Amino acid sequence: MATDRRTLLADAAIGVLADMGTRGLTHRAVDRAAGLPSGTTSAYYRTRQALLTALVRRLVDLDQAELESAGAAAPVPRDAGELAARIAALAERRLTGDGRRRTLARYACAIESVRHPELRDILVPRENAARAAVHDFLAARGVAHPEERTVTLLTCVDGLVFDRLVNGGEVGEREVLGLVAAALR
Template identity: 75%
Template sequence: MTADRRTLLADTAIDVLAAQGMRGLTHRAVDRAADLPSGTTSAYYRTRQALLTALVGRLVALDQAELQEAGERVPVPRNAAELAVGLAEFTRRRLTGEGRRRSLARYACALESVHHPELREILVPRDNAGRRIVRDFLAAHGAAGPEGADERTVTLLTCVDGLVFDRLVNGGTVSVEEVGRLVAAAMR
């Protein structure tokens, strides 16, 4: 029950952070959102930093599971157009529903990690099946060797992440054409 309760509290903290921002993330707010007695969250996560660390760890676990599953489910793109469509679909998932909620929380945590390096260590991008598909595609289509493909993968995915951030802040969607231009630049 303790592990389930910790997961529930971390998931609820993600919701609170996405809805109310960093200032709204409190033990009481998580208790209320989880419909638990006052003091429950602080019994499991004594300090705000402990709660934030649990939230970030859960966020990374959810993201990694999604990316791993997507990488195992989605075939390797045959051409740049297929890669652009796949990445555009990924951005759409990041801008709606649960993906939006997690994106908002992730960016708030990334900013917080400037002041709390221990969070940065948790947020470091990790290898997963989705990232490997992009890297393997770029390597097979002209990126300069394995190191070049790694660098271009990071650059491409950082640019895609930037589009997600921009659309969260300014509204709108990400088009396949926009992503296609980024893929073409990564392949040059």
């Protein structure tokens, strides 16, 4: 039961952070969001830092599951257009619905990690099937230093997601195709 309760609280904390920002992330706000009695969150996570750490771990777990699923569901893309379409679809998921809330929380945690390096260690990008598909696509085309190019391409896409999250709009396939083309050079 404790693990289920901890997951429920971490999920509620993600929602609170997305909806109310870092200043709104309190034990009481998480209790309310989870529909639990006052004091429940502080019983599981004594400090705000412990709550934030649990939130970040849960966020990474959810992201990894999504990326594993996205990458494992399809073979290595056949061409740049297919890769761009997949990346644009993932970016769109990050900008809508629950994906948007997780993205808002992720960026808030990234900023918080500047002051708390232990969070940065949790947020470090990990290997997953989607990332491997990008790497394998670039390597299959003879790109020099495919790992570096993969990181650069995905960082650029992350920048587009951030821009659209703040300024509105969507990440289109054409835009991503330009980034893929640059990675292939």
